[in-house]
Amino acid sequence: MPATPSFRLDDKVALITGGSRGLGRQIAEAYAEQGARVVIASRKADSVEQASREIAEATGAETLGIAAHVGDWEQCTRLAEQTYERFGRIDVLVNNAGMSPLYPSVAEVSEELFDKVLGVNLKGPFRLSSLVGTRMVEAGGGAIINVSSTASVAPRGDIVPYAMAKAGLNAMTLGLAREFSPTVRVNGLMPGPFLTDISKAWDLEAFAERARDDIPLQRGGEPGEIVGAALYLASDASSYTTGTIIKVDGGSAYGAH
Template identity: 50%
Template sequence: MEFDGKVVVVTGGSRGMGQEISQAFAAEGAHVVVASRKVADCEVVAKGAEALHGRRALAVACNVSDWAQCDTLVDTVYQEFGRVDVLVNNAGLSPLYPSIDQVTEAYFDKVIGVNLKGPFRLASVIGARMAAADGGSIINVSSIEAIRPEPNAIPYAAAKAALNNLTEGLAQTFGPSGVRVNAIQCGPFLTDIADAWTEEMRVQFDNQAALRRCGNPDEIIGAALYFASERASFCTGAILRLDGGIR
């Protein structure tokens, strides 16, 4: 129970990898804040965590692409708990588009907002508060698209590449104050995003991986717990590939 009494904030925490991360930290004794756009979905996960693990779990509605909502999330968490020990920037999206020339400004802004703008704001504000207190850990969930962009995910890939850059920059910024910032660079995982894949895409992803399959949402847990733990006390600015050995 290394995380007993710690406070962990997980964006995109109501489903997929975020849900698994939220439940895993609760199982390790942490109080969890489950944040996403739909508060009803967050409440289901939060109540489940409380019932299973006996820790406080708070559901908060937050569209991380909205600067003001990010600030409200931070204020709410500190009012309820007085601290944050771990921030997991997991919220992300990559809707398919018909062709690159048909990407609209609204689409582009939405993808950049969720995948980069939100993590920047939350990590900056919470990281500064962590630095002024006892330190902490920030974990950004990135993507293999950051280094191997596919034609059907260019704005998403650009946002995740910037998130990798942000991870290293914030590690330098907050390192002297005991705040560690790392990223998990995921390959294809079977979350709700996979529902939009064609059969050809699924076969392609399976074949590209050395393990010949996509990841299951709970397979991110080990990496998240490691980065947040004292076992990673000398680890910051790292970007861990978690992709099944994708080529």
């Protein structure tokens, strides 16, 4: 056995939710480059079709885009079924889709907003993991990766429902690691602030100033910087890693002062 483990994903099938942009797009492209067949899921059909086409052209990998709203129980069921119909298996599931709408105050959070945030960030990942993880156990193995957030351990007042959902996702990760053991590994990624397309709405000057005080690496993450940890958890390199949540946050979650 070689001393250096392989991060290759040859012949594996990876399903990535929220895969048409941001960190999900980076992960999908990296998996395709490493030999995986990639299924990209997101709400908008045109977005997933475009992302699927572009990744296939860039990497030569077989890709598939499926429009699905992961906050909807039945659409999660259909997403899993469509992927199994096309490829016959899922080796890697990345629950990356997320949302955190702005609200004026916690007292003004509507039930609709609350349910939507919990649905996309927690209910959907639970439903997909339950379906896919059970079939992974039957198939003899697989890897589930839940994309959490440093908000789950260092929440702010303007993202409370989101932080609650991501904290629940952390708990789900640990529980399913035991439920699906020993053949299926379930782990999490905990990103801090990343400079994806979402950051275009930020006051970047104010963010840079805060980062110098609150983030040990003194900056936001570049999207490609999630890839190393995402490849590790998907590949055989992490064969003895389960029930683990890896922070990729520049030290921000515990670095504030």
